[in-house]
Amino acid sequence: xxxxxxxxxxxxxxxxxxxxxxxxxTAFSTFVVFFLAGVDGFGAFYVLFIEPLTxxxxxxxxxxxxxxxxxxxxxLSIGFRAGVWNIGAEGQYVIGAVAGSAVGLYFYEVxxxxxxxxxxxxxxxxxxxxxxxAAFLRTKYQVNEILVTLxxxxxxxxxxxxxxxxxxxxxxxxxFPESRLFxxxxxxxxxxxxxxxxxxxxxxxxxxxVSYFWINKHITGLQIKISGNAPRAAKFAGFDENKTVWLSxxxxxxxxxxxxxxxxxxxxxxxxxxxxxxYGFTAIIVAFLARLNPIGIIFSALLIALTYIGGxxxxxxxxxxxxxxxxxxxxxxxxxxxxxxxxxxxxxxxFYQRQ
Amino acid sequence: xxxxxxxxxxxxxIASVPLIFAATGELxxxxxxxxxxxxxxxxxxxxxxxxxxxxxxxxxxxxxxxxxxxxxxxxxxFAFLTxxxxxxxxxxxxxxxxxxxxxxxxxxxxxxxxxVDRVDAINVPGLSDLPIVGPLVFSYDPLFxxxxxxxxxxxxxxxxxxxxxxxxxxxxxxxxxxxxGHKVVRYRFIAILFGGAMAGIGGAYLxxxxxxxxxxxxxxxxxxxxLALVVFASWQPFxxxxxxxxxxxxxxxxxxxxxxxxxxxxxxxxxxxxxxxIFVLVTLRIRIKSNTNRVMPSCLGKIFHxxx
Numbered sequence: 001x002x003x004x005x006x007x008x009x010x011x012x013x014x015x016x017x018x019x020x021x022x023x024x025x026t027a028f029s030t031f032v033v034f035f036l037a038g039v040d041g042f043g044a045f046y047v048l049f050i051e052p053l054t055x056x057x058x059x060x061x062x063x064x065x066x067x068x069x070x071x072x073x074x075x076l077s078i079g080f081r082a083g084v085w086n087i088g089a090e091g092q093y094v095i096g097a098v099a100g101s102a103v104g105l106y107f108y109e110v111x112x113x114x115x116x117x118x119x120x121x122x123x124x125x126x127x128x129x130x131x132x133x134a135a136f137l138r139t140k141y142q143v144n145e146i147l148v149t150l151x152x153x154x155x156x157x158x159x160x161x162x163x164x165x166x167x168x169x170x171x172x173x174x175x176f177p178e179s180r181l182f183x184x185x186x187x188x189x190x191x192x193x194x195x196x197x198x199x200x201x202x203x204x205x206x207x208x209x210v211s212y213f214w215i216n217k218h219i220t221g222l223q224i225k226i227s228g229n230a231p232r233a234a235k236f237a238g239f240d241e242n243k244t245v246w247l248s249x250x251x252x253x254x255x256x257x258x259x260x261x262x263x264x265x266x267x268x269x270x271x272x273x274x275x276x277x278x279y280g281f282t283a284i285i286v287a288f289l290a291r292l293n294p295i296g297i298i299f300s301a302l303l304i305a306l307t308y309i310g311g312x313x314x315x316x317x318x319x320x321x322x323x324x325x326x327x328x329x330x331x332x333x334x335x336x337x338x339x340x341x342x343x344x345x346x347x348x349x350x351f352y353q354r355q
Numbered sequence: 356x357x358x359x360x361x362x363x364x365x366x367x368x369i370a371s372v373p374l375i376f377a378a379t380g381e382l383x384x385x386x387x388x389x390x391x392x393x394x395x396x397x398x399x400x401x402x403x404x405x406x407x408x409x410x411x412x413x414x415x416x417x418x419x420x421x422x423x424x425x426x427x428x429x430x431x432x433f434a435f436l437t438x439x440x441x442x443x444x445x446x447x448x449x450x451x452x453x454x455x456x457x458x459x460x461x462x463x464x465x466x467x468x469x470x471v472d473r474v475d476a477i478n479v480p481g482l483s484d485l486p487i488v489g490p491l492v493f494s495y496d497p498l499f500x501x502x503x504x505x506x507x508x509x510x511x512x513x514x515x516x517x518x519x520x521x522x523x524x525x526x527x528x529x530x531x532x533x534x535x536g537h538k539v540v541r542y543r544f545i546a547i548l549f550g551g552a553m554a555g556i557g558g559a560y561l562x563x564x565x566x567x568x569x570x571x572x573x574x575x576x577x578x579x580x581x582l583a584l585v586v587f588a589s590w591q592p593f594x595x596x597x598x599x600x601x602x603x604x605x606x607x608x609x610x611x612x613x614x615x616x617x618x619x620x621x622x623x624x625x626x627x628x629x630x631x632x633i634f635v636l637v638t639l640r641i642r643i644k645s646n647t648n649r650v651m652p653s654c655l656g657k658i659f660h661x662x663x
Contacts, residue, residue: 344441
């Protein structure tokens with residue numbers, strides 16, 4: 001008979017051991033998936049996880065993909081701590097990109113250092129307002145924010161499609177559903193010459209540290225933590241629950257919007273229908289893998305970005321579909337969540353029959 | 356005009372069936388106190404499994420059985436993680452959706468350019484030929500009737516059987532139910548499997564009846580709409596049908612709108628079902644205000660661990 005016993009203190013050893021165990025289990029399961037798909041396991045494994053780290057190009061691409069993941073996951077982690085589930089960061093990301101890009105396209109060919117900051121600001125406000133809808137409906141009518149943010153994601157993606165087919169379409173683009181390419185003043189500066197690594201990465205890392213200090217050293221951070229862990233205690237302490245909901249959604253929406261405009265003005269360089277590539281959803285995994293820790297998010301985002309790059313090369317080398325990446329990410333999250341049981345509980349083996 | 360009317364009604368029914376299946380399954384799961392956000396993932400796995408089996412064996416019953424088993428197997432992952440490994444239900448449900456979308460896309464890439472025989476409507480000789488009433492009442496596919504039957508069965512189970520009462524008790528207070536000796540984890544485990552089976556059929560309906568082809572991500576948010584439907588129905592089985600018809604109606608009207616001369620970009624019309632979901636959730640809360648807290652299962656989404 002195996003039984004779970006609650007630990008009096010969470011185990012420090014397991015805090016580090018459980019992610020490791022989860023990684024090993026995921027690696028093993030990936031192997032099985034490859035085997036079932038009739039692919040050479042070791043070769044595919046190498047292509048997925050090791051090869052991207054050996055070439056400078058794929059390493060830089062990993063950083064490019066990590067930047068939006070870090071940013072969005074940081075925003076989401078604030079809400080997740082407080083029990084506010086913004087599942088629609090993808091939508092806020094798209095709306096931010098559309099709004100910011102619209103400003104860039106309005107000032108097409110206008111030079112000025114002020115343009116990018118203006119676009120970013122508009123994107124942040126757009127993302128905040130979009131997430132704000134969910135905050136308003138939750139605080140005013142107790143409507144579940146999971147469903148609202150998700151439904152708004154579908155709406156946002158359709159809106160993007162309507163925009164690139166209509167008002168924001170490139171007038172000289174032979175009717176392709178794409179915007180004009182952004183001009184220099186509206187393009188994100190590159191921080192690593194010769195690659196696509198843009199200033200968004202630096203912003204993401206700075207935000208991670210800001211958020212670390214905010215959560216751990218500032219009173220509002222403490223309030224958010226307590227609202228999530230002990231909602232009743234938070235109420236007795238007089239913390240305003242509605243304020244937490246608004247704060248969580250506005251912060252996560254704003255950051256997601258900024259990530260969106262960075263993606264459009266950085267690696268892509270124009271507004272395209274395939275801009276929403278699932279970063280908003282993947283960032284949820286990133287946040288959980290890091291156990292909502294801001295510094296941890298940098299590392300988990302890098303790990304997930306690695307699987308994206310690996311997935312792309314596996315597509316080329318082994319003709320594996322891109323979806324292998326989401327299978328892998330789903331499994332990783334399963335194992336991480338499951339292994340965390342070791343932190344809070346311990347398995348006790350009992351060899352006698354209980355009365 | 357009559358013909359168009361009949362067409363629209365039929366269209367609405369066909370659009371509602373997958374929602375009825377998935378939402379009724381999820382309703383039972385939520386009544387037991389578990390929030391499974393993986394409906395979308397379970398549906399799409401049902402859709403691809405049903406499609407693949409239908410493609411190879413051309414046997415509707417076998418395809419459905421396969422979809423049910425697929426839905427249950429993937430639901431079993433969720434049940435194991437949340438009930439045995441005590442994981443966070445929101446995060447696990449999301450992981451399930453991602454995993455389901457990935458697995459279905461991976462498996463379905465070989466089937467993207469084929470079609471299968473559509474599961475047809477049953478025609479009752481004589482009755483189906485009646486004008487208007489015939490096509491409206493007697494010319495659906497068997498699954499349509501099954502979906503209504505399942506709603507009735509779930510209602511009966513919850514409200515008229517002892518086990519149903521225990522399940523509701525567990526959803527409302529798992530500690531008390533456990534204290535008087537009910538098997539909380541066992542009930543929830545079975546409920547989750549049932550939810551998986553229902554989502555599996557709902558998904559298979561999409562790929563076998565609605566459109567007999569496989570398209571990656573073809574559930575397009577229906578799993579999420581089903582989750583909203585459960586809230587809309589305030590956890591009452593029969594109201595699920597009402598909600599499903601409203602959403603089915605929006606979907607179909609949006610398709611017919613351009614035929615009626617509504618000159619709006621297709622993208623804006625496609626937004627309607629999603630906007631409608633939000634709108635309905637809001638009006639519902641305005642209408643019943645604070646009462647919702649009373650109808651929602653009190654232990655919804657909470658982790659249960661017996662210290663004994």
